[in-house]
Amino acid sequence: MAALKQVPLIVLLGLALVSGRAWPQQKLDDRAQAAIDETVAVYCAAWGEPDAAKRRQMLQRVWAPEGTYMDPISQTKGVDGLVERINGFQSKLPGGQIVPSSRVDVHHNVLRFAWRLVGPDGAILNEGMDFATLAADGRLQSVVGFFGPVRTPGVR
Amino acid sequence: MAALKQVPLIVLLGLALVSGRAWPQQKLDDRAQAAIDETVAVYCAAWGEPDAAKRRQMLQRVWAPEGTYMDPISQTKGVDGLVERINGFQSKLPGGQIVPSSRVDVHHNVLRFAWRLVGPDGAILNEGMDFATLAADGRLQSVVGFFGPVRTPGVR
Numbered sequence: 001m002a003a004l005k006q007v008p009l010i011v012l013l014g015l016a017l018v019s020g021r022a023w024p025q026q027k028l029d030d031r032a033q034a035a036i037d038e039t040v041a042v043y044c045a046a047w048g049e050p051d052a053a054k055r056r057q058m059l060q061r062v063w064a065p066e067g068t069y070m071d072p073i074s075q076t077k078g079v080d081g082l083v084e085r086i087n088g089f090q091s092k093l094p095g096g097q098i099v100p101s102s103r104v105d106v107h108h109n110v111l112r113f114a115w116r117l118v119g120p121d122g123a124i125l126n127e128g129m130d131f132a133t134l135a136a137d138g139r140l141q142s143v144v145g146f147f148g149p150v151r152t153p154g155v156r
Numbered sequence: 157m158a159a160l161k162q163v164p165l166i167v168l169l170g171l172a173l174v175s176g177r178a179w180p181q182q183k184l185d186d187r188a189q190a191a192i193d194e195t196v197a198v199y200c201a202a203w204g205e206p207d208a209a210k211r212r213q214m215l216q217r218v219w220a221p222e223g224t225y226m227d228p229i230s231q232t233k234g235v236d237g238l239v240e241r242i243n244g245f246q247s248k249l250p251g252g253q254i255v256p257s258s259r260v261d262v263h264h265n266v267l268r269f270a271w272r273l274v275g276p277d278g279a280i281l282n283e284g285m286d287f288a289t290l291a292a293d294g295r296l297q298s299v300v301g302f303f304g305p306v307r308t309p310g311v312r
Binding site: 070071072075100101102103105107108110112113114129131144146148150151152153 | 228263268285307309
């Protein structure tokens with residue numbers, strides 16, 4: 001392991017993602033964490049972008065070409081599918097935003113983060129959590145969203 | 157959709173799982189939810205089962221043959237891999253238990269639940285959250301665990 005100490009963690013992350021091999025969890029260095037934070041920030045901002053052309057540009061940066069999206073009420077694939085999914089969201093709640101509300105926890109090629117659904121007047125309308133996998137190039141390969149807080153056992 | 161109203165939700169869930177097709181979220185009926193709750197309960201109880209043979213029997217009920225497991229410090233596959241992973245856990249913390257601390261949220265073939273790591277003296281040592289996918293037969297096809305609470309942005 002001594003030789004590995006000379007290799008920046010972001011390179012190790014890249015190698016692990018490309019090779020698909022297991023690697024022991026190591027705290028991401030600041031650059032690696034910042035890159036993933038930025039990916040999530042752009043992804044969330046795309047949900048609040050009313051202009052479909054701008055939204056597509058944003059998603060092309062952070063969404064894998066065959067990336068899959070699923071939440072309790074929808075399922076789609078690819079940048080075009082997600083652009084369209086967000087059209088539906090913006091039609092229902094014009095000016096709505098998805099705002100990350102936690103740090104992005106990452107290990108291997110998976111991550112989770114919490115978010116809030118914020119109305120155009122700034123009111124917090126809901127919360128949720130996304131679980132995602134990263135493609136080899138660091139873009140989002142899959143996102144699965146859950147709405148609402150985790151619930152106490154026995155309460156419907 | 158009128159005809160679908162006659163079909164129990166558990167059948168729809170089964171069809172959706174088998175076919176792998178998208179379907180709009182519908183609240184699971186009590187039987188479907190109870191079946192998934194039971195799967196998660198047995199899975200969690202297996203983490204606290206010190207006898208490897210009993211643990212294997214428990215996991216065979218709820219873990220798909222090629223099911224994959226990943227958490228921040230490990231990655232493994234299959235019932236045998238998970239039996240071994242839990243050996244490591246029980247060696248480090250004899251009598252440790254993983255106790256579900258939320259309802260199981262399910263949509264499509266994915267779920268999340270929160271849990272607590274409880275020591276042999278009943279002390280809560282950590283919390284975490286698992287995201288999972290279900291195989292067509294309702295057993296766990298993949299579990300990805302995250303340790304600790306979600307963290308406030310900007311705090312390491």
